[in-house]
């Protein structure tokens with residue numbers, strides 16, 4: 447039997463303050479998929495991602511995320527869902543008053559990790575995975591933009607999420623650094639997390655394969671990535 451998709455949206459409508467943002471959205475994300483979400487500024491990409499982690503409500507349609515029906519999911523159950531998602535925001539949002547290591551430890555502790563050895567081991571593993579193994583002692587402001595984004599990705603993968611939502615993860619970076627970040631996400635995808643990322647950088651689409659959805663005129667259409 448075919449596995450259920452990790453995300454399945456059917457005929458979903460989303461509005462903000464009475465304004466239609468997205469209408470009749472159909473979206474599917476399956477295990478191991480790398481999916482791009484493209485579209486003009488203000489077309490609704492971030493809003494769509496926000497519905498997946500429950501920050502924005504869905505008005506109509508059917509929406510499933512990791513087995514949860516999003517329209518009936520209780521507020522108290524959102525934190526449990528969010529822990530299963532790795533979220534990479536456009537601006538980095540590392541805690542600026544503590545080191546990289548402390549940033550990562552903070553998340554592990556907040557998500558229930560207690561054993562000190564396991565915590566240390568996991569921090570070492572994710573730092574290695576993003577190529578930042580010697581940077582744990584640094585403060586965020588001592589890192590370049592690309593390095594900070596790597597740490598944000600390290601933070602997102604701490605709990606081995608099934609889905610990573612990345613909102614314009616290359617937005618503030620130069621082309622080459624942005625490319626390396628996408629390579630890192632592709633690498634993480636190959637290791638088992640599905641990735642849904644928004645981008646304005648259409649060059650990436652031809653360089654790194656993936657399914658493409660385009661947000662336009664309040665609709666989402668799947669386009670071919672050639």
Ligand SMILES: Nc1ncnc2c1ncn2[C@@H]1O[C@H](COP(=O)(O)OP(=O)(O)OP(=O)(O)O)[C@@H](O)[C@H]1O
Nearest residue numbers: 462463467485486487488489490491492493494661
């Ligand atoms: N909190 C809000 N209240 C009302 N309208 C909002 C709110 N947040 C966003 N919008 C509107 O929703 C629309 C979609 O915004 P969204 O941020 O999802 O677009 P986007 O495609 O992610 O844009 P960008 O490429 O600039 O990130 C925009 O018209 C925006 O003005």
